[in-house]
Amino acid sequence: MAALFAASELLGRAEIVDRSYLPPASSVVTRAIELAGDTLFLQYLADTMTAWAVGLGLAIAVAVPLGLLLGSVPAVNAATRAIVEFLRPIPSVALIPLAGLLLGSGTEMKVALIVYASTWPILFNTMYGLAEVDPAGKDTLRVFGFGRLEILLRVSLPSAAPFIATGIRLAAAIALILAVGTEIISGFGEGLGIFIAQAYSVPDGARDVLAGTVWAGTLGLVIDAALGGAQRRMFHWHHARQGGTT
Amino acid sequence: MLEIQNLTHTYADGHTAIKDINLTVQDGQLVSIVGPSGCGKSTLLRCIAGLIRPAEGRIVLDGTPADGVPDNLAVVFQDYSRSLFPWLTVRDNVALPLKQRGMSKAQRREAAMEALESVGLADAGSKYPWQLSGGMQQRVSIARALAYRPSLLLMDEPFGSLDAQTREDLEDLTLKVRGDGGMTILLVTHDIDESVYVGDRVVVLGASPGHVRADLTVDLPEPRDQISTRELPEFVRLRAEVGRLVRGAGETAEQAATAAT
Numbered sequence: 461m462a463a464l465f466a467a468s469e470l471l472g473r474a475e476i477v478d479r480s481y482l483p484p485a486s487s488v489v490t491r492a493i494e495l496a497g498d499t500l501f502l503q504y505l506a507d508t509m510t511a512w513a514v515g516l517g518l519a520i521a522v523a524v525p526l527g528l529l530l531g532s533v534p535a536v537n538a539a540t541r542a543i544v545e546f547l548r549p550i551p552s553v554a555l556i557p558l559a560g561l562l563l564g565s566g567t568e569m570k571v572a573l574i575v576y577a578s579t580w581p582i583l584f585n586t587m588y589g590l591a592e593v594d595p596a597g598k599d600t601l602r603v604f605g606f607g608r609l610e611i612l613l614r615v616s617l618p619s620a621a622p623f624i625a626t627g628i629r630l631a632a633a634i635a636l637i638l639a640v641g642t643e644i645i646s647g648f649g650e651g652l653g654i655f656i657a658q659a660y661s662v663p664d665g666a667r668d669v670l671a672g673t674v675w676a677g678t679l680g681l682v683i684d685a686a687l688g689g690a691q692r693r694m695f696h697w698h699h700a701r702q703g704g705t706t
Numbered sequence: 707m708l709e710i711q712n713l714t715h716t717y718a719d720g721h722t723a724i725k726d727i728n729l730t731v732q733d734g735q736l737v738s739i740v741g742p743s744g745c746g747k748s749t750l751l752r753c754i755a756g757l758i759r760p761a762e763g764r765i766v767l768d769g770t771p772a773d774g775v776p777d778n779l780a781v782v783f784q785d786y787s788r789s790l791f792p793w794l795t796v797r798d799n800v801a802l803p804l805k806q807r808g809m810s811k812a813q814r815r816e817a818a819m820e821a822l823e824s825v826g827l828a829d830a831g832s833k834y835p836w837q838l839s840g841g842m843q844q845r846v847s848i849a850r851a852l853a854y855r856p857s858l859l860l861m862d863e864p865f866g867s868l869d870a871q872t873r874e875d876l877e878d879l880t881l882k883v884r885g886d887g888g889m890t891i892l893l894v895t896h897d898i899d900e901s902v903y904v905g906d907r908v909v910v911l912g913a914s915p916g917h918v919r920a921d922l923t924v925d926l927p928e929p930r931d932q933i934s935t936r937e938l939p940e941f942v943r944l945r946a947e948v949g950r951l952v953r954g955a956g957e958t959a960e961q962a963a964t965a966a967t
Contacts, residue, residue, distance in 0.1 A: 596788035603755050603781045604803035604854065614802070618793045697792040700836055 483667045491671040501655060505675070508639050508652040511567050515574025516635045520628060523579045527586025527624075532612055537587075552577035552638060556645050565646040574638045578631035585627025589620025622691070622698040629687045633680060640676050652676055707733055708754075708858060708890055713763035715749055723749035724916035727763070729909060733857075736884045736891040738901035738908045740952055746916025747894045751862050754892065755781055767858065776858065780851035784863040786843040790835040790850075797822065797831035800850045807854070821853035822846070825879060841872035848879065859883075861893040865900070873900070874932050880904050881930055898952060902944045903930060910951040920951050 468485040495501045530537045552573055563569035597615045606614065643653020652672060659668030692699065710729040716722045724746035731737050741747055752758040754765055756775035765772040780803075783789040790799050800818035809817065822831055825845040835843050844864060851859055861880070865873040881904055884891060895901050901908045905924045912919035924944060926935055935941055 594788050596783060596785055597791060599757055600781070600783065600789040601803070602757060603775055603779055603860075605775055605777065605779075605806045606803075615791070618791070621793075695793075697834055697836065700792075700834070 483670065488667055488670040488674060491667050492674040495671055495675065504650050504655045505652055507567070507650040508643065509679075511570040511574060511651070512632075512635050512639045514567075515571045515639070516578055516628075516632055518571065518575045519578040519582055519631055519635070522575065523582035523627075523631075524586055524624060526579075527583045528590065528612065528617065530583075531587040531590030531620075532616065548580055552634075553641060553645075556642055559642075560646055565648045569646070570639055570642050570651070573642050574635045577638045578635045581630040581634065582624065582627040585623045585630075586620060589623030590616055592623070593619045622695040625687075625691045625695065629684065629691065632683050632687055636676070636680050636683065652679075707731065707768060708892075709766040710750075710754065711764050711766060713750070713753060713760050713765070715746075715753055715758060715760045715762075722915040724753070727916065727918055729918065729921075731890055731892065731907075733890055734884075734887050735906045736880070736893060736904060738905035739892060739894045739911060740896065740898060740901040740908060740948060741911030741916065741919075742913050742952055743896070744916075745911040745913040747896075747911060748862060750911070750916065751781075751860050751892065751894050754858075755779060755860055778855075778857040780854045780856035780859050782844070782847045782851050782859070782861045782864045784866050786840065786847045787835070790843060790846060792834060792836050794834075795831065796827070796833050796835060796838070796846050799835060799846060800853050803850060803854050817853045818849075821849040824852060825849045839872075841868050841876065844868065844872075844876060845879070848876070848883075852883065857888070857890060859889050859891045861891065863894055863896060866896065873897075877904050878932065885929070898945055898948050899936070902926075902941060902948060903932075903935065908944070908948055910948060919954075922947065 465485045468482060468488075471482060471484075473484050530540065555573060555576065559569045559573050563572055593616045597619065598611050601611050601615055639651070640653040640656070643649065643651040644657045645653075647654070647657050652675060656669055656672035656676075659665035659672060708729075708731040710727055713727040714722070714725050727750060729737075739747055739750065749758065753760045754776075756765075756772060756779075759774075765776070767776050791802070794802065797815065797818045800821055801814040804814040804817055819828070819831055822828055825848055827842060827845055827849065830838060830842065830846070835846060838846065847864070864880075865876050868876065877900060880891070880893065883889065884904070884906075893901075893904060902924055908920075908922045908924060909918060910920040910922070911917065922944065926938065926940060926944075
């Protein structure tokens with residue numbers, strides 16, 4: 461990281477490469493910090509983050525119940541497998557033009573694509589988590605007279621929760637890729653991706669392109685670290701158990 | 707009163723685990739069930755618990771044939787670490803089944819703390835199960851069963867994976883529960899001494915397929931004591947008899963297996 465920073469700084473300052481192609485790292489970082497005070501940029505950032513949050517939230521709301529249904533009722537799983545296997549391999553980025561045609565280039569389109577792409581890891585991790593639930597725990601509640609739905613909610617869901625959380629963390633990263641990527645490709649509207657795409661099309665825009673990229677990368681890191689921290693706090697029992705501290 | 711009538715179970719693969727088991731247990735009795743491995747002890751217990759629907763025969767509880775999991779049943783499983791929920795505190799683990807009793811949150815907590823106190827874990831309520839030793843975790847399982855106030859308590863090799871000292875402590879805890887009365891207890895074990903020490907009766911199962919080989923009454927003075935009870939001539943005689951029966955049952959199984967091949 462430091463080496464890359466130094467290399468770009470040297471190449472830029474020594475004018476070995478054209479400054480308009482590769483500005484020195486320090487000027488990119490300065491610009492990135494400057495942008496924190498730019499209201500238009502902050503508005504763009506808020507737009508991207510809104511689409512990200514709404515999309516991820518909807519994906520969780522769709523994928524977790526769906527995963528519980530598919531993971532606990534084998535008949536439904538068998539009946540829907542063909543649809544799932546058909547949809548899953550479609551790269552979500554390839555759907556951007558289609559979604560643009562159907563939904564325009566606004567927030568709806570971004571959100572729709574984010575939901576589509578980030579549903580999969582949550583769905584599959586929920587199903588995988590359910591398959592891993594220890595039958596001993598389910599038997600325990602059964603003998604105390606609990607019904608199937610109660611066992612699903614009181615044993616299977618909490619047991620699978622650490623897996624679901626990992627799925628959400630993966631989905632959060634995918635959702636950010638889709639949010640920024642959709643904006644860059646569609647090229648209209650508001651958002652961090654639009655900022656990068658517009659800077660790319662003007663002369664001398666390289667500094668802004670890179671500063672926008674620094675923001676996108678930082679967002680990704682911050683989101684992942686925050687979710688990772690939350691995961692460790694919420695599922696301390698899972699880690700303690702796996703670490704064998706009993 | 708628990709009546710097990712003509713209980714037979716054959717698994718999907720054609721293996722008959724238990725055949726024609728008849729057993730009547732009076733209220734408040736503690737019946738130990740011993741037998742060699744493969745005698746269908748666990749199948750029998752799972753049938754009584756309603757976790758397996760037997761191929762033939764039925765379970766009658768207080769005159770009513772049970773369909774599925776009987777009411778007022780609690781089970782203490784051998785594998786405490788898998789049957790306690792790691793995301794709940796010890797107190798919440800004990801309180802959870804009480805939801806089925808229609809108790810309020812405050813009542814559930816109170817009953818849980820009371821049960822934990824009775825097994826000597828009054829201070830562990832806010833800990834998590836995985837922070838406790840194996841013996842303490844099994845105490846939590848027992849407390850959970852007791853808090854539920856079952857009329858029938860099934861214990862499936864509950865002390866099998868514990869060290870000798872802890873095992874003795876928990877045997878005495880089981881005797882205390884028995885002494886409090888009101889609960890019919892079936893304790894499956896592979897430990898012959900244990901079966902005699904805690905039981906009012908010892909039922910010995912034979913293998914291939916599992917059947918009742920002998921039903922012995924344990925007539926030992928109360929209260930029982932780990933040292934003095936175990937040195938009584940009657941205890942020594944009983945444990946030898948049960949031992950011979952279990953071993954004999956195992957040999958029959960081996961002979962049957964040899965004959966079959």
